[in-house]
Amino acid sequence: MSGFTPASNSVVVTLTTALALAPTAAFAVDYLSADEAAKLMFPQADRFEPRTLAFDAEQLQRLQAAGVSPRSARWQVRVAQRDGATLGYVVVDDVIGKFELITYAVGIGSDGAVRQVEVLSYRESHGHEIRLPAWRRQFVGKDASAPLRVGEDIANISGATLSCSHVTEGIKRIVTVIELARHAGSLA
Amino acid sequence: MTPGHNQSFTAREPAVLPSLRPSRIASVLVLAVAVTCAQGQTPTPTEAELARKLDQLAAELAAVKAQLATLQQQRAAQAAQSPGTAAQTAQAPASAASAPPGSAASAQPPAAPITAEAAAAGGPSTVLSGYAEINYNRPTQQTENAQADLRRFVLGMQHRFSPTTKMVGEIEVEHGVSSADDPGEVEIEQAYIEHQLGRTWGVRGGLFLIPAGLLNENHEPTAYYGVERNFVETAIIPTTWREGGVQFVGQFDNGITLQTGISTGFDINKWDATSTEGRESPLGSIHQEMALAKARDLSLFGAVNWRGMPGVLVGGSVFSGNATQGQVPTTSRVTLWDAHARWTPGRWDLSALYARGTISDTAALNAPLVGNPTLIPSAFDGYYVQGAYKVWSRQDYALSPFVRWERFNTGKSYADLGPGLTPPALPTETVWTAGANFQVTPGVVVKADYQWFSVNKNSNRFDLGLGWSF
Numbered sequence: 001m002s003g004f005t006p007a008s009n010s011v012v013v014t015l016t017t018a019l020a021l022a023p024t025a026a027f028a029v030d031y032l033s034a035d036e037a038a039k040l041m042f043p044q045a046d047r048f049e050p051r052t053l054a055f056d057a058e059q060l061q062r063l064q065a066a067g068v069s070p071r072s073a074r075w076q077v078r079v080a081q082r083d084g085a086t087l088g089y090v091v092v093d094d095v096i097g098k099f100e101l102i103t104y105a106v107g108i109g110s111d112g113a114v115r116q117v118e119v120l121s122y123r124e125s126h127g128h129e130i131r132l133p134a135w136r137r138q139f140v141g142k143d144a145s146a147p148l149r150v151g152e153d154i155a156n157i158s159g160a161t162l163s164c165s166h167v168t169e170g171i172k173r174i175v176t177v178i179e180l181a182r183h184a185g186s187l188a
Numbered sequence: 189m190t191p192g193h194n195q196s197f198t199a200r201e202p203a204v205l206p207s208l209r210p211s212r213i214a215s216v217l218v219l220a221v222a223v224t225c226a227q228g229q230t231p232t233p234t235e236a237e238l239a240r241k242l243d244q245l246a247a248e249l250a251a252v253k254a255q256l257a258t259l260q261q262q263r264a265a266q267a268a269q270s271p272g273t274a275a276q277t278a279q280a281p282a283s284a285a286s287a288p289p290g291s292a293a294s295a296q297p298p299a300a301p302i303t304a305e306a307a308a309a310g311g312p313s314t315v316l317s318g319y320a321e322i323n324y325n326r327p328t329q330q331t332e333n334a335q336a337d338l339r340r341f342v343l344g345m346q347h348r349f350s351p352t353t354k355m356v357g358e359i360e361v362e363h364g365v366s367s368a369d370d371p372g373e374v375e376i377e378q379a380y381i382e383h384q385l386g387r388t389w390g391v392r393g394g395l396f397l398i399p400a401g402l403l404n405e406n407h408e409p410t411a412y413y414g415v416e417r418n419f420v421e422t423a424i425i426p427t428t429w430r431e432g433g434v435q436f437v438g439q440f441d442n443g444i445t446l447q448t449g450i451s452t453g454f455d456i457n458k459w460d461a462t463s464t465e466g467r468e469s470p471l472g473s474i475h476q477e478m479a480l481a482k483a484r485d486l487s488l489f490g491a492v493n494w495r496g497m498p499g500v501l502v503g504g505s506v507f508s509g510n511a512t513q514g515q516v517p518t519t520s521r522v523t524l525w526d527a528h529a530r531w532t533p534g535r536w537d538l539s540a541l542y543a544r545g546t547i548s549d550t551a552a553l554n555a556p557l558v559g560n561p562t563l564i565p566s567a568f569d570g571y572y573v574q575g576a577y578k579v580w581s582r583q584d585y586a587l588s589p590f591v592r593w594e595r596f597n598t599g600k601s602y603a604d605l606g607p608g609l610t611p612p613a614l615p616t617e618t619v620w621t622a623g624a625n626f627q628v629t630p631g632v633v634v635k636a637d638y639q640w641f642s643v644n645k646n647s648n649r650f651d652l653g654l655g656w657s658f
Contacts, residue, residue, distance in 0.1 A: 029351070029384060067583075099315045099346045123348075125356070125382060125390075126405075128439045129495040138498055151535060151578055151586075155499030158530045159406050165630060 030121045031131065034105060037118040038090040041107030042080035045087055049079045053181045066144070068176045075177055079187065086110050089178055089187065095170040097124040097163035104167060106139075106174045112182055113143040114175060119167075127160020130167055139171055144179035148172035317344035319408040319657035323415050327649040338364040342377065352384040356396075375477060377428055382437075392435040392449075395478045399447040399491035400505045401425045401526050402541055409655025413537075413576050413590040414621050415635045416651060420570035420596050424543040425526060426472035431489075432481065443496025452476055453487030453509035454522045456553060461560030467598050467614065470568050471524065471545060474511065485510035487522075501530040511547070518552040535578040537588070544569035551603035563611050566603045570596025576625070586627040590637075594619050618642035623651070632656045 032040070038048050053075040055063070063070040078090040088109045094101045100123035107116040117136040122128055129135060138154050147153050149172075150165045157164050181187045321339040341361050348354040358377040366372030380394030397405045403412055403421040407428050412418070421427045433451025440446070454474045459466055465473040476482065487509025494502050508523040526543035550564045557563055572594030580587040599614035623637020635653040 029387075031387075099317065100348075123351075125437075128445075129443055132441070132443050132496060134443070134496060135498045151532070151581075153534075155534075156532045157495050157498070158402070158501035158532065159495075161411070162630075 029123045032105075032118055032120045034090075034092045034120060037092070037105040037120060038078055038080065038107070040118060041090055041105070041116040042087050045080035045082050047081045048090065049081055051077045051079050051187065053077055053177065053186055055177075055180070059180055059184065063173075063176060063180060066176050068173045070177070071173065075181075077178070077181070077187070080107075086187070088115055091174045091178070092120070093170050093174060095166040097122075097127065097160075097166060100124050102130075102163060102167060104170065106171055108175065108178050111143070112175070112179050113141050114139045114171065116140065117171060122163075124160070124163055127157055127163040129157045130160065130163055135164075142175070144172075144176045146175075148175065313349075314345065314347045317346070317658055318342055319344075319410075319655070321409045321653060321655045324652040325415075325649050326651075327647055329646045329648060344378075354382050356380055356382060378430060388438050388440060390437045390439075392437065393433075395430055395432045396435055396451075397428065397430050398451070398489055398505075398507060399493075400429065400489075400507060400524065401427065401543060402501075402528050402530060402539060403427045404429055408657035409635070409653065410627075410631060410633050410657045413574060413588070413625055413635075414592060414623055414637050414651070415653035416639075418572050418574070418592060418594055418621075419617070419619055420541060420543055420572050420594050423469045423472070423596055423598050424545060424568055424570040425524065426469050426475050429471070429475060430477060431487070432478040432483075433486070435489075443494050445493045445495070446491070448488075448490040450486050450488055452478060452481045452483050453485060453507075454511040455482045455513050455515075456511040456520050456522070456547070456564065457482070457513065457515045459553070459557075459564055461557040461562050461564075464562055466562045466564070470547070470565055470598055471522070474522075482513035482515070484514040485512065499532040501528075503528055512553075516553070518549050520550065520553060521548040522546075523548075537576040537578075537590075538574070540571070540573045542569070542571040549603075551605055554603065554605060558605060558609050563602060565599040565601065565614075567601045568596075568598045569600055570594065572596075584627065584629040587624055588627070589624040590622070592619075592621040594621075615643050617644065631658050 039045070042048075055070065055073045055075075060070045060073060075091065080087040080090060088107060090105055090107050092103065092105045094103045096102070101121070102119065102124070103121040105118045105120055106114060107118075109115045117139045119131045119136070122131055135155075135157060139148075142148060142153070148168055150156050150161070150168050154164070154168050178187070318341075320341045322337070323339045324334075324336045326334040339362065341364075342358055343360075344356075344358040346354055346356050357379045360375050360377045361372060362375070363370070363372040366374045376395060378394075378396055380392045380396045382390055382392045384390045399405055401421045403417055404425060404427045406412075407417065416422075417427055431451035431453065433449055435447060435449035435451070438444075438446040453476075454471060455476050456474055458474045458476075460473065463473075487507060489505070489507040491505035492503055494500075504525065504527040506523070506525040508521060510519055511522040512518055512520045522545070524543065524545040526541060528539070528541040530537070530539040532538070544567065546567050547564055548566070550566045554563045572592055574590060574592040576588045576590035578586055578588045595616050595618045597614055597616040599611070600616075601613050602611045604610050619642070620640045621637050623635065626634045626636075628634060633653075633655050635651070635655065637651050639647075639649050639651065641647045
């Protein structure tokens with residue numbers, strides 16, 4: 001330690017201070033809870049009714065035909081309501097980015113169009129920009145008839161192609177699932 | 189799997205499992221057999237009794253085995269949704285992640301957060317990745333130089349110790365075979381710990397890629413156009429360039445990513461004036477890759493990238509440090525900086541980059557090297573502009589032709605050594621590359637292109653490549 005110059009000492013002190021002052025959140029990458037996201041998407045809702053959508057084989061085939069891999073036959077949806085009237089739906093889902101799970105929520109209006117997308121947790125080293133409002137806003141207003149493909153109607157984030165593609169695929173799947181459920185009357 | 193399930197399983201586990209341990213069952217059997225043997229060869233009523241008991245035990249064992257299998261299955265199903273378990277494939281959590289909405293169907297409301305919670309706890313702790321490039325180059329003027337090469341085969345591994353701390357590692361084999369008689373190399377491309385300090389800042393320690401240019405940190409074959417990486421980011425920025433040190437990464441809500449740190453740097457003493465390697469890539473010939481790296485002189489680096497608008501990336505980087513490492517009296521500083529931009533509106537993918545490197549006090553270093561073919565340049569630079577357009581896509585297939593124009597000079601200027609001794613600047617090479625990337629499925633790409641060289645016309649070549657990344 002005697003070899004330390006005042007300059008290197010000050011660097012050490014600065015670094016130590018920086019580390020000491022750093023916030024120590026347990027889940028530094030969790031940004032929102034599903035509850036918070038739902039309230040953010042439908043602030044006027046007085047109730048979020050949990051609903052399970054169960055699809056039969058034929059419906060799953062229709063999803064497949066729509067170019068969407070259904071992944072699960074059962075989906076959990078929160079139906080946003082006010083005075084008993086349906087305002088829309090919130091679905092929370094996870095996709096793999098490159099290495100890690102990305103947790104996100106999609107708010108869909110009663111017309112089937114995306115109202116809002118929120119990223120709840122992001123754990124990858126790159127591509128946190130998918131959290132930025134500008135990127136998420138690209139989905140607003142799109143419904144099951146939109147291409148919802150990176151490099152088509154959704155712009156990529158350089159260096160985070162997989163995260164962008166997988167979240168976009170996930171949103172397409174959710175929008176299509178909700179569309180199917182609306183038509184089947186399961187969300188009435 | 190709901191938290192409720194979790195608890196009930198954990199609570200039940202100690203009560204059931206101890207009595208089911210295979211080792212205990214084995215002990216009981218061994219004891220039974222030992223007792224049998226101890227009775228000697230003569231059949232006795234006791235022996236018949238024992239045989240009956242043994243049969244009984246065997247039947248019980250079969251039942252226990254079945255029970256154990258069921259438990260193991262349950263445990264495996266649960267492990268797929270909880271952290272800290274053994275390595276799983278990346279696909280496992282994707283399907284597991286889809287399971288919670290269904291399995292949580294009968295759970296207490298609100299059910300949706302369970303998905304998020306399960307996911308937060310459910311990412312696999314260890315994930316394998318990999319990428320590879322297999323290239324064929326055929327110079328059309330000098331077909332005798334045509335070459336096929338397993339350019340690189342890389343295995344990556346990421347292990348998450350905790351929600352805030354992970355290890356990232358990559359091991360690479362170049363040119364297929366590495367031995368004393370073969371041209372291949374085995375190298376560790378990345379080996380670092382990343383620790384998240386808060387929402388904005390994280391810190392990396394170990395061997396990491398330097399944030400420079402567009403390719404260095406994103407160098408997988410699926411991430412760039414053309415069979416070969418562009419010349420500017422090979423000859424000027426020595427992609428894949430890594431150093432050992434400490435790096436802070438700040439990701440801000442305005443779309444700015446800031447990276448800065450202190451690391452090992454170059455070793456100018458490695459310069460081989462008798463070889464042409466320094467002409468191909470001045471910094472590529474003196475980088476140390478943390479192989480017993482001389483580390484008296486450390487370097488500082490920083491990079492700023494803005495991705496605040498979808499499809500837009502604008503950024504720059506700088507890296508600077510002394511490179512004589514105390515081996516010679518001269519102090520020579522190597523500095524490399526770049527500015528880059530990429531814009532991907534719809535089906536377009538447009539990018540541009542400029543990079544420039546300088547090495548100071550080269551006169552003193554070059555003086556004893558005069559007469560050799562490759563002296564140390566005082567400056568080198570390059571730039572490129574590239575445009576690609578996805579003309580066709582169907583399901584996962586996508587065809588994206590591209591054109592790239594680049595100019596680079598690895599010996600743009602040399603320090604003055606006096607008349608007749610100072611080497612002349614090298615001519616600036618211009619390369620046009622035109623071709624296409626064909627995506628077979630996301631992560632797998634077949635590439636073909638043709639490259640025209642303005643100075644080294646004999647190098648004009650046709651390239652064909654297969655690459656993948658996962």
